[in-house]
Amino acid sequence: MRRLRSAASGWIVLLVLVVLWETATRIAGSLYFPPPSQIAETARQMWFSGPVSSLFLTDVVFEDLFASVARMLGGWAIAGVLGVALGVLLGRSATAMDYCGPIISFLRAIPPPTLVPVFLALFTLGTPMQLATIVFGTIWPILLNSVDGARSVDETKTETARAFRVSTVDWIFGVVLPAASPKIFAGLRISLSLSLVLMVISELVGSTEGIGYRLLYSQRQYDFPAMWASIVLLGVLGFLFNTGLSAIERRVLAWQPAHRQAALAAGTGA
Template sequence: MSSPHHPESGATAVQARPDDETTAHREEAGRVTSRVREFVRRWLVFVIAVVLWELVTRLVQNPFFPPPTEIAAAAGRKWFSGPASSLFLTEEVHTDLLVSLGRVFGGWLIAVVLGVGLGTLLGRSRTGMDYVGPLMAFVRAIPPPVLVPVFLVLLGIGSEMQITVIVFGVVWPILLNTVDGVRSVDQVKVDTARSFRIPRGQWVFGVVLPAATPKIFAGLRVSLSLALVLMVVSELVGSTNGIGYRLIFDQRAFDLPGMWAGIVLLGVLGYLLNTLLLAVERRALSWQPSSANAVGG
């Protein structure tokens, strides 16, 4: 015996599909609108500032403050007017930009290893911190730029001097934030690790450092910005290449649009490096919802 046919139920099922599609389209449109609003809110003030800069400098006609269009033209001439075989990149990209980035990353990575390593040791040893604390307070109070002549005499002109200046200046926020992060590890976790007699290495890498990661990243963000500053400062004096060297060269040659192009380049590099580090931080702190939300904001 055949079951009775109900056309109404089939019609209802057919009608539900367009409704679902409409809802999905609305949700997608809402997400797109939200992204557009976020983009406008993030960049509107910046665009207005650039437009005002262009208008004011065109009216004032001060050679020391060229308009953004002239700066962009100088940037294209300096870095993107090379042959097609080298992707239109000029020799200056290789001799100055890449060299400076190598110094920044080299010095910063060395400082990260030293800062996190020593900070972990000192954070777990109050006695050790009592011994070296006064010396650290004295040394980190010395402004790194004043030691450029000293390192220049000891190491000569070259990347070794610039990297040493960067390491000396940026290691402190990493080290001190690591010490603070290690000391703030929950005592319950410490007691649990001792109760189960977890090996020291496993305890440090599995318990201490993950718990201290938020504060370590706070030090990393500060140190990365500082590394960019110290790279420029060290290249202004003891270098024959790099962004800092090119800045002072353009200033002395009265190539002011080229000098401003270098200044804008430093701002762009700082923004990109900070954005990259924030992305890494979000990934590393994804297991901590509160920290991830704070980073995202």
């Protein structure tokens, strides 16, 4: 109940802000700051005025939104698989991190957008370059958190697994990964937000479709309502992905004490 109420009050604040924004922009009448109602109308025309056969979605949705989301989630998923695999490997080795630590610190210190020109030269223009940018930018939080998580398996669990001669597969998938999963999820969450940012940035260069491309195109056409519509869409996407991941995390980590306490607090809260 309490959680519902606190969620509701958050939405009320948002609604009030939108109303204030609407009033302010109407009064100001600036070309650069169209009122939210106009942005919404533009968004409807751009994305939701298609034929019934495609659920009112326009071609632009298929060209821009789906392409962008596919690249973003694809890059994030590749970074996830690589990051977790490498992280567990490095984390379970006593010496590997001593060798690789400095390299990782150096690589992750490079701002990923600066590598866009490099990837442009290395890969073909378009999706491969964009995927490379997203993967390179999002892998570090996942990798480092996986290393941390893999190291957090305590001595007693290690000895228990050894005493029962648990197989290597069961050891990695049954002990190390579950023990590391809270940390891995923390890394995945950071990377998901990063992947949205990097998706946009990678589409600003040499791209012919995608939300980032549409954003830049609108700005160059002085079509500010469309530009704002893309910005709002990115915000909505970020929010939806984060909510989705949180839901998955709650299910996967239901065994965790933190989630247990949250559940208890929600259950007893009046």
